[in-house]
Amino acid sequence: MEIPYTISTRPDTGLWNAKIGIWLFLASEVMLFGGLFSAYVFLRLDAQPGEWPHGLLNVPIGTFNTAILIVSSVTVVLAWAALKMRRYNAYWWYMLATILCGIIFLFVKLYLEWPPKFSHYGVFIKPEAREKYEPYLGNHRREEKGLEPRIEITGHLENHEALTDSNIKEYEIALDPVNADPDNPSHDRPHFIPLPATEKVAKIDKQDVERIDSFGPWHSAYFASYFTITGLHGAHVLAGVLVFLYMWLPVSKKVYQRNPEHLANRVEVSGLFWHFVDLIWIFVFPLFYLL
Amino acid sequence: MNNPPDIAQDPAEHEEYAHGVQQHVSRYLMVGGLLLFFTLLTVALSYVDFGGFFSWLFHIHISQEGSRKLNIAVAIAVAAFKASLVALIFMHLAAEKRLIYRVLIFTGLFVLVLFWLTYLAWYDPITR
Known part of the structure; x- marks a missing residue:
């Protein structure tokens, strides 16, 4: 039995069925991401001064990934156009480019961006002890200039055993530049290229520490929303890559040979999904990386 | 059989379509x-x-x-x-069919309501 209206349009809707299907699905996706984005807005508006971190993500990497997704959006729409013009070879190459872009995006996310976060630490200082760590926090100057106070000292944890061993009384942190030289005005705004941790090691008494956490989802509302939203987005990229892989493999050439318009329509709906994923990233990028 | 085999059987017609x-x-x-x-x-x-x-x-x-x-x-x-x-x-x-615009109008309304709920939760007149 043939599935109706995969190519020709239904008289009452004026559309082939998959097109309505994908748009209804995308409408539900808008609500899924909308819920998470509104949670982000809520958490951010409710954050106390100093609680919402800035400049912890790598902007050049984020920009690169944004560009990769935009390029893949172009290649997938070109793949569709190639099918419409019945140029299977061109389609094959454009589809390959799209799949590779998706894989590069995931590679950057999973190997370059996420893992270093889990070995980078933030030490939250108790409010009453912040004066003691003024040389690392630089809050006198910040208060004068009307900037939010700094409440944590970040960097590379030198003595990991301090996390578990209660006999060790101090954390030793190789400081990030922002805490190594806190009164430097160039740290008032995030740097474009993130600076590596310095050689300067600070000893922080455990008694003065509210909590110490690596930059995982447990670190703050910021990182919790970052990992949730980019994680869900990454899952969508993976799903898109798998669908495109199916469209690219020889199985789909048979569909093309039977009816090229059928494959073109399949590529169009999966392309619509892919553009939507790109569209989400267009908002994720400034919200988490730049602002 | 409601699916035509191809949209352009005639080569000249296909040429024009491909140009578009x-x-x-x-x-x-x-x-x-x-x-x-x-x-x-x-x-x-x-x-x-x-x-x-x-x-x-x-x-x-x-x-x-x-x-x-x-x-x-x-x-x-x-x-x-x-x-x-x-x-x-x-x-x-x-340039899309009217039905899709209708779906999207409702989606937009629901998203607005969703963000409005967040706003209500944040701008809570009782506890603030």
């Missing part, structure tokens, strides 16, 4: 270039101190907080413009 799609291709490339340009622009603009700039231009005082809000507004505006390019051109919403 070819014109779309240059538009897609142009939009792709625009999107890349606006990505770089939004990165650059996020490092601009709008508060300082407008304070200097209009001789008014804008706090650091206010300056950051200006940066957020600019970044969201650029993102919204990029998103509408993707939706209108890549997702063909510039």
Whole structure:
């Protein structure tokens, strides 16, 4: 039995069925991401001064990934156009480019961006002890200039055993530049290229520490929303890559040979999904990386 | 059998059709270039101190907080413009059937309600 209206349009809707299907699905996706984005807005508006971190993500990497997704959006729409013009070879190459872009995006996310976060630490200082760590926090100057106070000292944890061993009384942190030289005005705004941790090691008494956490989802509302939203987005990229892989493999050439318009329509709906994923990233990028 | 085997059996007709799609291709490339340009622009603009700039231009005082809000507004505006390019051109919403617009109007309304709920939770008149 043939599935109706995969190519020709239904008289009452004026559309082939998959097109309505994908748009209804995308409408539900808008609500899924909308819920998470509104949670982000809520958490951010409710954050106390100093609680919402800035400049912890790598902007050049984020920009690169944004560009990769935009390029893949172009290649997938070109793949569709190639099918419409019945140029299977061109389609094959454009589809390959799209799949590779998706894989590069995931590679950057999973190997370059996420893992270093889990070995980078933030030490939250108790409010009453912040004066003691003024040389690392630089809050006198910040208060004068009307900037939010700094409440944590970040960097590379030198003595990991301090996390578990209660006999060790101090954390030793190789400081990030922002805490190594806190009164430097160039740290008032995030740097474009993130600076590596310095050689300067600070000893922080455990008694003065509210909590110490690596930059995982447990670190703050910021990182919790970052990992949730980019994680869900990454899952969508993976799903898109798998669908495109199916469209690219020889199985789909048979569909093309039977009816090229059928494959073109399949590529169009999966392309619509892919553009939507790109569209989400267009908002994720400034919200988490730049602002 | 409601599916025709192909839209253009006649070679001449197909040639004309292919030409139409070819014109779309240059538009897609142009939009792709625009999107890349606006990505770089939004990165650059996020490092601009709008508060300082407008304070200097209009001789008014804008706090650091206010300056950051200006940066957020600019970044969201650029993102919204990029998103509408993707939706209108890549997702063909510039010319689509009425039923899809209807679906999207409802989606937009529901999203507004969703964000309004968040606003209510944040702007809680009882506990604040």
